[in-house]
Amino acid sequence: MSRASILVVDDDAVFRAALCRYLKGEGYATTAVVDAESGIEALESHPFELVLTDLRMPGVDGVEFIGRILKLDPNAVCIVITGFGSPERSVEALKAGAFWFVDKSYERIATFGPLIEKALENRRLRSSNQQLQRQLEARYGFENIIGESDVLRQAIDVVRKVADTDATVLVLGESGVGKELFARAIHYNSSRSEEAFVPVNCGAVPEELLESELFGHVRGAFTGAIRDRIGRFSAANNGTLFLDEIGDMSPALQIKLLRVLQEREFEPVGSSKTEQVDVRIVAATNQDLGALIREGLFREDLYFRLNVIPIEVPSLRERREDIPLLVEHFLHIQRRRHPGVEGITSGAMKRLAEYQWPGNVRELQSLIERLAILRRGNWIDESDLPHQVGGPPPAIRSPSLPPDGIDFSSVVDAFESDLILQALQTTGWNKNQAANLLRLKRTTLVEKIRSKGLTPSAD
Incomplete structure (x- = not known):
């Protein structure tokens, strides 16, 4: 069975034949042509997983040929065959996009195997990463933010406009509304989508560790720092750093964050070496930053740096018309895990639509999962709902006024x-x-x- 398809491009008939014999003996499906133009024709008619090309050929040389190959197929993997005395051209070939180069030697043909396998593995990994990237882009596409309410659509419209820019974004909204979903939608619909999306919950990391978490540290920077560690800024380089619960960050650390936003540089904890970073910042909070500023708990200059593009994610109470869509979406997920869940009755849906949802979409998602597991029948009805869900809030009774008055x-x-x-x-x-x-x-x-x-x- 053929292991992979390889195109050999070389005007040296003897070397070309020897290389093809070796490749076929190793189980590769091999096609050979004599020059770059024939190679382009072969690539246009048949996909090859690897191209082995001579560096010096009549007409189009190997470096130019590599550029044309990659224009035709950006995922192409090329190994360049070089003669003696051409190290500069080999470097040019690498810069043009070649995977690596090998010496043009009959004696060394039999040693090409490991490099060929490494090149093919590189292509497989690249293909796998691209498939994962497509899945992530589909998962976090705008159409996967469930809801048709005007307030939600308005927020999504802002995300569409700002996604493919480098503008800093501040996502605002109550706990559980889906602020991280919006942040990921911004990232995966931007030019940085193939780079890392790195989330940090500033409220979940102890204050004394958050600086190291963000900027990294060097060995010996503090007790327990037994080795160098890169921080989230470095991990997110060329990608997006999501700073969740930014309102919980200490004022001292806010100063250091402000510097990174202004200068695009920082020093790891315990180091005097300045590191440059290219990161897009998306921050989020469920707090009133204006109130925190007035109380002296949040820096106003940092707020202005973060609040370039504010996006307000509405609470579930503000978009009750989306509740049936969200319920059906979460039920669809649960049907795959718990077969037999047919749906929810209109009475139960009415109660869900009337509930206040202090935990917003996250609370609704958790409830639907619980109902799918604990339901009494195939249909979720009102009797399955917990007592606190649905119906108007209980009436608040005021104390009676005694004849002699009250304090x-x-x-x-x-x-x-x-x-x-x-x-x-x-x-x-x-x-x-x-x-x-x-x-x-x-x-x-x-x-x-x-x-x-x-x-x-x-x-």
């Missing part, structure tokens, strides 16, 4: 504390989700929790 301030304060504790209990003390439930800014909620001395033990 208004203390009653209101206690009432407010009770509401805040209920929201925190419901969300497992997730302050972002609790703030969403109470329609408060996160910073406002955090301040109320602090001033009232509320803790989990106060539940």
Whole structure:
């Protein structure tokens, strides 16, 4: 069985014949031609996995020939056969796109095998990477952001316009709305799509480690730094760095980030060597950066650098008409994992559409997965839904006014504390989700929790 198809291009009939005998003996499907023009004709009529070409031929030489091959097939892999005394031309061939070069020696033909296999493996890896790239581009295409609501379409329109630029983007929205999905859509629809997309959750990395995480460190920079380590900026070079929860970054580190945005350079922790970097920044937050600036927790100059293109991702409450589309999308995924799920009843769908969704799309996705596993029948109905989902929010009852009156301030304060504790209990003390439930800014909620001395033990 043929291992691969190889085109040999050489005007030396004796060497050409010897090389073809060797290749055929190794199991390769081999075609031979005498010059570059014949080689182009062969490539136009038949795809070859590898081209072995002489560097010096009448008419078009090997370097020019390589350029024409790659124009015809950008994935082509070429090995150049060079004679004695042509190292400069060999380097030119490599610069033109050749994989490598070999000496034109009858005695060495039998040693070509490992290099040929390495070149073919390079093509296979490149092809595999391109296939993965196409899958990623399809997965994060604009059409895969589910929803038809006006507010969502407006956000997607901004993403379409900004994707294929190098502009810094700030993605805003509540927890769970899909900010990283938007960031990936920006990357995979840009000219940087074949380079790395590197996400960093600034709120999930301890403050004392975040600088090393972003910029890397050298051995001995701090206790435990037993070897050099590259940071996320270096890993994302020529690609996109996604800084999630940027509002959680300390002011000290904000200064260093600002410098990278301005100068495109940084020093790893413990190093005096400056490194250059070409990275597109997409940042995201569920916090009110304006409020953080007023409180002295976020630098205004960094905000202006990040907020070149702001994109507001709407909450699920703001696009309720998209809930049926999202439910069907998540059900489609679950049907592959849990056969037998036929759908959801109109009554259950109505309750889902009426729910407040403090956790937004992420909460809906998790609920659909849970329902697909725990459902009682083939159809998900209202009886399958957890009690907190659907229907209008419970009526809030105010205390009765006694004949002798009340201390208004203390009653209101206690009432407010009770509401805040209920929201925190419901969300497992997730302050972002609790703030969403109470329609408060996160910073406002955090301040109320602090001033009232509320803790989990106060539940």
